[in-house]
Amino acid sequence: MLVLAVDTSTPTVTTGVAELTPGRAVDVRAERRVDTPRGHAEILTTLILECLAEAGVARSDLDAVVVGAGPGPFTGLRVGMATAAAFADALAIPLHGVCSLDAIRSDAHAGRVLVVTDARRREVYWALYGPDGRVAGPAVDTPADLIDRLRGEQDVDAILGSPEHTRLFGGHAVDGYAAPTTAGLVATARRALESGAAPEPVVPLYLRRPDAVELKDRKR
Template sequence: MNLLAIETSTECCSVALACGDEVVVRSEVAPRRHAELLLPMCDAVLAEAGLSRRQLDAIAVGRGPGAFTGVRLAISAAQGIALALDLPVVPVSSLAALAQDAPAESRYILAVIDARMGEIYSGVFRRNDGLPLEALGPEVVGTAERLVLPMQTSWTVVGTGWASYAPMLRPRLGCEPLFADGARYPQAAAVARLALRELASGQGVPAEQALPVYLRDKVALTTAERQQAW
């Protein structure tokens, strides 16, 4: 199985090629440069693996939530490549990809991405030995102060939402997290790992059915809202 994965929902632009037991990766934190970097990264991982695009079997893509332009770019690129090559697409939650890269010993994981405008995108997950990552509720967007967790337990927290809103999130956790890293981003390699599981159970979709997930339809605060925030 040769699978190309794309993830650009945050400041990090990343591409991964899973071919057999090997995963070739390109990843760079480069705000506002994703459109410039994405296709050259795709070409680079294919060249390193010695494959052409026509040897691909599927495309995986981080479907969001995340930055509107980044999510749209990833979906558009995945659809374009898949349509040209008549390949299935596997849309993967960007929050699940973020949680996938939490330390191996983590059992309960809170993935949080800074959504700007004083809000976070959040998803809660459980890792069971030998089983796929399990979502413990719907992914949501809202203020850190209003985050509601499904249970009182010891959490691992990953994502830029922690870097921006740790003081507000700590009371919601109930206790200090076992592990917390606010410098982690969803990565294409994690998208690829999750997508391979989905493909194994027949979950690929036609390119036109690979849709973004935004969770909200507002890109920026109005002038009045910005003034009120001050």
């Protein structure tokens, strides 16, 4: 099974082509990860086409699309989800959405893990994981409020996410997990992909209202 993966929930645009074979690890055939906080829309399609060419895969060879559904800032997240949906629709293949924080967690070792990413407005998106999966979140809070929420919880083994935020939560920050990878996105969707069942509708995890609103809505 050949899968196109897309995520724009963080300042890093991630896209890649991976092969999924039963009983084997996800084989990433090509990947692009570009840090561009304001340039998601300008480069995403180009990066996807580069990955397809590098992997030697035609668009018609793809079997499914996996997209990170956030949480993430409204505009950036919408770019990735709209592009992924357009590819899936044009090719008449399934579109699977996954929580982007789950995909970051998927790349790490098992154990008790906190994932935090930048939500702007001096807030973070976060989720907490145990050995068997997510136990809290996804949600959005200030770092101080999140520390209060987690007070009394068991200690975490690792804190993953954007480096400027992971270091706010103690001494277990692990570098190298600021954004989802192709392998993490596809691995998170693996059960759904292999089941062959029709995917659930993909719903973006904005977790709060967009920054930009029409003037009439702002007055109301």
